[in-house]
Amino acid sequence: MSGFSIAHQLVLAACERAVRPRKRMTVSEWADGAPRMLSLEGSAEPGEWRTSRTPYLREIMDQLSEHSRAKKVVFKKASQVGGTEVGSNWLGYIMAYAKGPVAVVMPTEKALQDWMSQKFEPMAAETPAVREVLASRSNRSADNNAGRKKFVGGILYCKTAGSTSELKSTSLRYAIADEVDEYDRNEKQGSPLELLEVRLTTFHDRKLFIVSSPTVKDASTIDEQFEGGDQRYYHVPCPHCEHLQRLQWSNLRWEAPIGKRRHVDSAWYVCADCGAEIEEHHKGRMLAELGHGGQARWVADAPDNPYPSYMINALYSPAGLGLSWPELATQWIEAQGDPAKLMPFINTRLGESWANRTGDIKPNALLARAEPVPRRTIPAGCLILTAGVDVQEDRLEIQILGWGWSGHGLRCWVIDYHVLPGRPAEPHVWDALATFLATPIHNAWGKPMVPEATGIDTGHHTQAAYAFVRARRAKRATAMKGANVPGKALLGKPSLQDVDWRGQTEKKGVALYQVGTDTAKFTVYSWLDEDGKRDGPDRLVRFPQDLELSYYEGLVSEAFDARKNKWVVKKGRRNEPLDTWVYGYAATHHPELFMHRWRAADWRRLQALMEPEHQAATSEAAPPVQTSAPAAPAAARPAAKRQLVKPRQGGL
Numbered sequence: 001m002s003g004f005s006i007a008h009q010l011v012l013a014a015c016e017r018a019v020r021p022r023k024r025m026t027v028s029e030w031a032d033g034a035p036r037m038l039s040l041e042g043s044a045e046p047g048e049w050r051t052s053r054t055p056y057l058r059e060i061m062d063q064l065s066e067h068s069r070a071k072k073v074v075f076k077k078a079s080q081v082g083g084t085e086v087g088s089n090w091l092g093y094i095m096a097y098a099k100g101p102v103a104v105v106m107p108t109e110k111a112l113q114d115w116m117s118q119k120f121e122p123m124a125a126e127t128p129a130v131r132e133v134l135a136s137r138s139n140r141s142a143d144n145n146a147g148r149k150k151f152v153g154g155i156l157y158c159k160t161a162g163s164t165s166e167l168k169s170t171s172l173r174y175a176i177a178d179e180v181d182e183y184d185r186n187e188k189q190g191s192p193l194e195l196l197e198v199r200l201t202t203f204h205d206r207k208l209f210i211v212s213s214p215t216v217k218d219a220s221t222i223d224e225q226f227e228g229g230d231q232r233y234y235h236v237p238c239p240h241c242e243h244l245q246r247l248q249w250s251n252l253r254w255e256a257p258i259g260k261r262r263h264v265d266s267a268w269y270v271c272a273d274c275g276a277e278i279e280e281h282h283k284g285r286m287l288a289e290l291g292h293g294g295q296a297r298w299v300a301d302a303p304d305n306p307y308p309s310y311m312i313n314a315l316y317s318p319a320g321l322g323l324s325w326p327e328l329a330t331q332w333i334e335a336q337g338d339p340a341k342l343m344p345f346i347n348t349r350l351g352e353s354w355a356n357r358t359g360d361i362k363p364n365a366l367l368a369r370a371e372p373v374p375r376r377t378i379p380a381g382c383l384i385l386t387a388g389v390d391v392q393e394d395r396l397e398i399q400i401l402g403w404g405w406s407g408h409g410l411r412c413w414v415i416d417y418h419v420l421p422g423r424p425a426e427p428h429v430w431d432a433l434a435t436f437l438a439t440p441i442h443n444a445w446g447k448p449m450v451p452e453a454t455g456i457d458t459g460h461h462t463q464a465a466y467a468f469v470r471a472r473r474a475k476r477a478t479a480m481k482g483a484n485v486p487g488k489a490l491l492g493k494p495s496l497q498d499v500d501w502r503g504q505t506e507k508k509g510v511a512l513y514q515v516g517t518d519t520a521k522f523t524v525y526s527w528l529d530e531d532g533k534r535d536g537p538d539r540l541v542r543f544p545q546d547l548e549l550s551y552y553e554g555l556v557s558e559a560f561d562a563r564k565n566k567w568v569v570k571k572g573r574r575n576e577p578l579d580t581w582v583y584g585y586a587a588t589h590h591p592e593l594f595m596h597r598w599r600a601a602d603w604r605r606l607q608a609l610m611e612p613e614h615q616a617a618t619s620e621a622a623p624p625v626q627t628s629a630p631a632a633p634a635a636a637r638p639a640a641k642r643q644l645v646k647p648r649q650g651g652l
């Protein structure tokens, strides 16, 4: 009996092991216990992952656990809150524990490669549980390539948003859609996110994790996905009155920097309930969650919506992981009046989308802002000029812009708008342009001014435009080409182009600059929009009295189409006033000017030259005291020097 019983017992024990349900494990438990290592390359804090470091991520990760009922989890987030680690931890959990086919989708090839080299590969190499399941397959090259990696119990597909259609015949159990606001929504095959959702339908326990910082309002996929969910915000207790609240930017306070400094040393948070000051060092204790030594918790604004969606901003970043409160306040101050900085601040720090009001600006409202000043008048405060030129089949259109500085930022004046008729194939048109640009306009102090840099759109009649630039027929005449790709720098790095120059080809004869037209358009439209709230002298863009309504119609001839994620020209409108403004604005970034890097002191030095205090301004602008060779108003050296060049005598 005993012999039988031992064998029998062994069999029974084996059977029991086989049928016993394995211990439930959540993603955070797996990540804390794996151990899941954060690498030097991919993390601000290398070493073992600890969920307690970023407690607000625990619930989000655990919604992705095998036994959670959520089929879709959405995370709208600021940068540097640890958001990408949620995806990495989940992926490690899937590969080591939950198993199944999984796809990771990134917006672009570059984003995918960065993710592979900085996130996935270090995670796989340094987390033993993941390394093991990959290693057993790694010798079979057919199983593993850049786009697809087999592991024990599953397969990982790595795709760009544009190539999700390649997953047509694939069934997925899990998917991570990262930085979805950067996806091209105009893919021919349809929305990448919808394609992904279709691939997931065959598994009843499927899960999709959608994560991104937002971009432009009404064009933002993550906004849409967040609002479709139950909209959870992380509520933390006030250390003084215990009141649970979400941290909002409007409740942050700081000591204004003194004098010329822009750096904030001290910032604090004001409790929405008791009004007491909350210091940043309280944050560690405030972030700890209910059930893990603290009181904080996620609270849903729309609990009836079908799936969990989460949102968090940079105020929550644990000390040492992201920017501190004073650093955030400093960035905020620097971004004021500068949409090129404000938009990324709102997107990546506040985790909110940028309001698109580009279609709301009316030409008549702009015309009403015109001031009783004739064209070609330099108002006080306007210290330097640039110009933009648009080349059309039968004419050139030119806009001259004036620039100055007031308190916190740039000021712009429209100084002149002019059309030169004639076909650009004929030299006389370019002669007329050279004369027009070299004709000085005098300020009220009698100082002659011409555009210090001119941006020329070389999209049409390219060779004629190159020849004009090559021959330096205007000060810092610059060949430009629009690159309407979102997020491009206003003026990119130049590339050298060949020029057909009097029948000869000059190799690399001209530097062609790419212009971030989208960036420039967002800038001018947000200035014009902001000016709606300001009065005359405080406005950011000022107009003279004698511009036609057609000029204003042209300036606001385009609107950002959120659905198409691009700028479109309104029906029947000409857009040359906008294009020439864009090229004139881009010219301020010419490498010999770098006007965007000037500080208040640079502007003061220029003002001392252009508007000398000892010399009273004449009431009439532009006295006709024409010297044969007017002094240049001053050009700046590259920003590193932060020094204005003294005006050269006797020539431009």
Ligand SMILES: [Zn+2]
Residues within 6 Å of the ligand: 238, 239, 240, 241, 242, 243, 271, 272, 273, 274, 275, 276
């Ligand atoms: Zn309080």
